[in-house]
Amino acid sequence: MTQQLRRKRTRIAATWSVVAAGLAAAAAMTMVMAGTATAATTLGASAAQTGRFFGTAVPANKLSDSAYVTILNREFNQVTPENEMKIDATEPNQNQFSYGNADRIVQHARSQGMSVRGHTLAWHSQQPPWMQSLSGTALRNAMNNHITQVATHFRGQVFAWDVVNEAFADGGSGARRDSNLQRTGNDWIEVAFRTADAADPNALLCYNDYNIDNWTDAKTQAVYRMVQDFKQRGVPIDCVGLQSHFTGGSNYPSNYRTTLSSFAALGVDVHITELDIRNAPADAYRNTVRDCMAVARCKGITVWGVRDSDSWRSGEAPLLFNGSGQKKPAYDAVLAELNNGVPPTTPPTTAPTSRPPTTPPTTPPTTPPTQGPGGCTATVSLNSWQGGFVATVRVTAGSSGTNGWSVSMTLPSGAAVTNAWSANRSGNSGPVTFTNVSYNGRIAAGQTTEFGFQGTGVGTGMTPTCSAS
Numbered sequence: 001m002t003q004q005l006r007r008k009r010t011r012i013a014a015t016w017s018v019v020a021a022g023l024a025a026a027a028a029m030t031m032v033m034a035g036t037a038t039a040a041t042t043l044g045a046s047a048a049q050t051g052r053f054f055g056t057a058v059p060a061n062k063l064s065d066s067a068y069v070t071i072l073n074r075e076f077n078q079v080t081p082e083n084e085m086k087i088d089a090t091e092p093n094q095n096q097f098s099y100g101n102a103d104r105i106v107q108h109a110r111s112q113g114m115s116v117r118g119h120t121l122a123w124h125s126q127q128p129p130w131m132q133s134l135s136g137t138a139l140r141n142a143m144n145n146h147i148t149q150v151a152t153h154f155r156g157q158v159f160a161w162d163v164v165n166e167a168f169a170d171g172g173s174g175a176r177r178d179s180n181l182q183r184t185g186n187d188w189i190e191v192a193f194r195t196a197d198a199a200d201p202n203a204l205l206c207y208n209d210y211n212i213d214n215w216t217d218a219k220t221q222a223v224y225r226m227v228q229d230f231k232q233r234g235v236p237i238d239c240v241g242l243q244s245h246f247t248g249g250s251n252y253p254s255n256y257r258t259t260l261s262s263f264a265a266l267g268v269d270v271h272i273t274e275l276d277i278r279n280a281p282a283d284a285y286r287n288t289v290r291d292c293m294a295v296a297r298c299k300g301i302t303v304w305g306v307r308d309s310d311s312w313r314s315g316e317a318p319l320l321f322n323g324s325g326q327k328k329p330a331y332d333a334v335l336a337e338l339n340n341g342v343p344p345t346t347p348p349t350t351a352p353t354s355r356p357p358t359t360p361p362t363t364p365p366t367t368p369p370t371q372g373p374g375g376c377t378a379t380v381s382l383n384s385w386q387g388g389f390v391a392t393v394r395v396t397a398g399s400s401g402t403n404g405w406s407v408s409m410t411l412p413s414g415a416a417v418t419n420a421w422s423a424n425r426s427g428n429s430g431p432v433t434f435t436n437v438s439y440n441g442r443i444a445a446g447q448t449t450e451f452g453f454q455g456t457g458v459g460t461g462m463t464p465t466c467s468a469s
Contacts, residue, residue, distance in 0.1 A: 017226075041126075043075045045077070047240070047338050050289045058082060058183075059083065068306060077115065078300060078302060081101075081116075083126070085118055085120065085154075087146060091131075094131070115458065116154075116159065117302065118154055119273075121162070125165075126388060132248070136183075151200040155200045159203060162273070168209060168223055170219060177421050193205055198426070205238050207241065208241035210243040210274070212240075214316050215259040216255065218403075224262065226262065240267050241272075243273055245276035256454065260298050272288065272301040274423045276318035276319055278316040291450075307321040374397055375401075389415075391452060393451055395437075395466055397443035398468065405468045409463060414457040415457035417454070418453075420453035423435060423451035423452075436449075
């Protein structure tokens with residue numbers, strides 16, 4: 001058995017230990033509903049029912065706030081130290097490490113059976129002055145030493161590391177962010193992951209960034225290509241974190257599920273790591289959670305704070321609890337969506353056979369909805385590259401709702417389906433029919449669900465027809 005395979009299997013085992021802890025919490029915090037069905041009464045316990053986490057960012061000083069701790073301990077099964085593991089906090093002076101506040105958060109979380117996410121090992125921001133003054137080989141050596149020391153200190157106490165944070169530029173270039181770390185050489189991200197792997201081989205190793213939610217954005221595509229390259233070359237990367245700091249309902253992209261499933265298709269887990277949404281609209285929170293639940297490798301969600309008053313965006317009231325600790329409508333929407341979830345069908349686990357375009361794709365084409373005999377409509381949108389495509393199909397219930405649905409379409413000549421998720425499939429080429437799985441057949445009137453599939457060849461020109469029962 002190769003060393004790489006041993007590490008992969010060890011990481012899988014570590015992840016399942018986190019899931020097991022969450023399931024134990026779920027078993028202790030459920031209420032009996034009609035018949036024999038049960039539904040969890042808290043966010044973390046509800047997520048754990050499907051092997052996921054629902055966490056929050058925690059600052060050390062809030063652990064002295066009894067009202068805060070009551071909500072934290074009751075609702076969440078995962079924590080991320082908000083600032084206490086960042087570079088300026090853990091190595092304020094070169095080779096002088098300080099872990100007190102981070103240790104306090106870790107110890108509290110572990111005492112409550114919560115998992116801990118390490119955030120973050122390498123970042124262009126929040127560097128202490130001594131690191132900001134370095135460059136070239138001296139900076140590269142300092143980065144590697146920092147990663148080694150911090151990851152070693154917390155080895156066995158965190159289930160995942162945000163190894164590198166926010167390394168890509170905003171805008172349409174798809175370029176790396178210009179930073180002192182980037183100027184040490186374009187291989188610095190790969191080196192950071194290999195260094196973290198050596199220091200903490202049992203933890204999941206993640207890349208984390210913001211504004212990579214919309215599948216068609218250049219920044220999203222650039223991160224996708226990096227992860228694809230890393231997987232092809234054996235660079236140890238296990239997960240991608242989407243921060244998902246949304247500015248409101250309009251900032252939640254309609255292709256968010258495509259983004260999650262496309263990263264998952266590369267063979268990495270997907271985590272929503274810093275979720276907050278301006279004014280906390282219930283629909284935007286509901287849709288975000290629904291999309292994660294529909295992708296098997298979307299392993300969990302972390303909101304960036306507990307109460308609105310704890311948020312870095314406190315003036316925008318973006319969280320699930322108000323400043324008094326009361327649950328908001330968005331909380332109810334999230335809990336209901338988590339409790340609707342069941343273990344989803346397996347999404348694609350293999351990467352496309354050819355790389356996506358090096359320029360950001362244009363807006364995915366959308367076919368006009370077609371009315372089926374049973375009272376539902378279906379539309380399809382594509383993300384295509386040379387030799388392949390990912391299709392996202394949205395099913396909308398008619399005026400009477402659905403108890404089940406079926407979508408049929410004919411693939412163009414030469415196209416074939418290789419994987420599908422959130423639907424059962426009949427056929428691989430030519431006429432293909434998709435039907436609902438157990439958890440997404442019932443759709444209220446006017447509401448929607450989505451499924452997706454990956455294919456080879458060209459997918460343009462498909463016209464879906466929907467029928468409902």
